[in-house]
Amino acid sequence: MHAEPDSLYEINETRPSICSFEEDDRGDYLAVIERDIRALMRQLAEQKMEYAEASKQQDADMQSLLLALINDLSDSFERVFGTIEKRKEHLTPKTKIWIGNFRTIYKLLHKILSERGIVPIDNLQKGFDPNWHKAIEIVEDSTKEDGTIIEEVKKGYIMNNTVLRKTEVVVVRNEQDE
Secondary structure (H helix, E strand, O other), X not given: OOOOOOHHHHHHOOOOOOOOOOHHHOOOHHHHHHHHHHHHHHHHHHHHHXXXXXXXXXXXXXXXXXXHHHHHHXXXXXXXXXXXXXXXXXXXXXXXXXXXXXXXXXXXXXXXXXXXXXXXXXXXXXXXXXXXXXXXXXXXXXXXXXXXXXXXXXXXXXXXXXXXXXXXXXXXXXXXXX
C-alpha cells in the first residue's frame, strides 16, 4: 500500500529520512531518533531562513512599488493642484467638478498608502532636521531664526518610522557677523 505524499513533501520534492536505521544502529533506537530529529531541525532552520529572505525581498519590492506611487502619482497630483490653485479664478463650474473628482482620487491614493503604514512627514514647524528634511534652497531672512522652514517643496514620507523620502524644503540661514 503506497501513501500519497504530504503537501510539505511535494514542495520540497524530497522526503527527509525518518527513522533511517543503519546496520550498526539496530540496538540504539534513541540515537537513531535523535539523529533524525536533529536532521529535521536543521531542515526547519534552513526553511525558516529561506522564508525570512523571501519575506525581506517581498517587503523591499512592496516598498519600492509604494515609493513609485508616491513619486509618480502623488507628486503629479500635487503639481496639478498647485497649478490649478494659481488659476482658480479662470475655472468653469464643470472644471471645478472634474478637479473635485481628481481630489477624491488623490485622497484615495493617500488612504491606500496610509493603510500600508506610509504617511507624510509632518514636522515642518519644528525647524530643519537633516534626518527628516532635505534643504534644496537656503534663503536669508533676518526676521526668522536659522533653521526655520519657510516652504515645503516636495512632501516626504515615512513607513513604520523609516524615512522613505525626505521632505524637500526651503530653509532660513542668516549670515553671522563675527
